[in-house]
Amino acid sequence: MLALIDILSWLCLLTGAIFSVIGGIGLVRFPDFYARLHGGGITDTMGAGMIILGLLFQAFQSGIATATTTTPWLVAAKLLMVLFFLSITSPSSCHALAQAAWHDGLKPQLTDSPEDPNDG
Numbered sequence: 001m002l003a004l005i006d007i008l009s010w011l012c013l014l015t016g017a018i019f020s021v022i023g024g025i026g027l028v029r030f031p032d033f034y035a036r037l038h039g040g041g042i043t044d045t046m047g048a049g050m051i052i053l054g055l056l057f058q059a060f061q062s063g064i065a066t067a068t069t070t071t072p073w074l075v076a077a078k079l080l081m082v083l084f085f086l087s088i089t090s091p092s093s094c095h096a097l098a099q100a101a102w103h104d105g106l107k108p109q110l111t112d113s114p115e116d117p118n119d120g
Contacts, residue, residue, distance in 0.1 A: 009057035016050030032109035041094035
């Protein structure tokens with residue numbers, strides 16, 4: 001039982017770390033503000049969510065291993081509050097930034113349409 005929880009925990013932690021690294025690469029590689037904001041916001045929420053889920057598994061594993069009843073539930077409650085506030089504030093802040101940029105006149109970078117073969 002402890003090995004299964006440990007495997008699930010590390011799987012969630014590694015998945016969250018991979019999402020966070022991919023988001024960081026996306027912030028550098030994407031062409032314009034809106035694409036960078038979208039890539040960073042999505043991977044930030046998913047990466048942090050998976051890391052918090054992995055930490056929840058670790059909290060329950062430590063509670064099972066040490067046979068205490070209050071500590072893992074308190075840690076789990078705090079982690080769930082962090083996850084709740086993160087899942088509310090991250091998309092809201094991305095939306096507010098995008099809306100402010102749009103009202104300021106920043107337009108998305110659109111790619112050129114491909115050449116029509118019938119123009120020829």
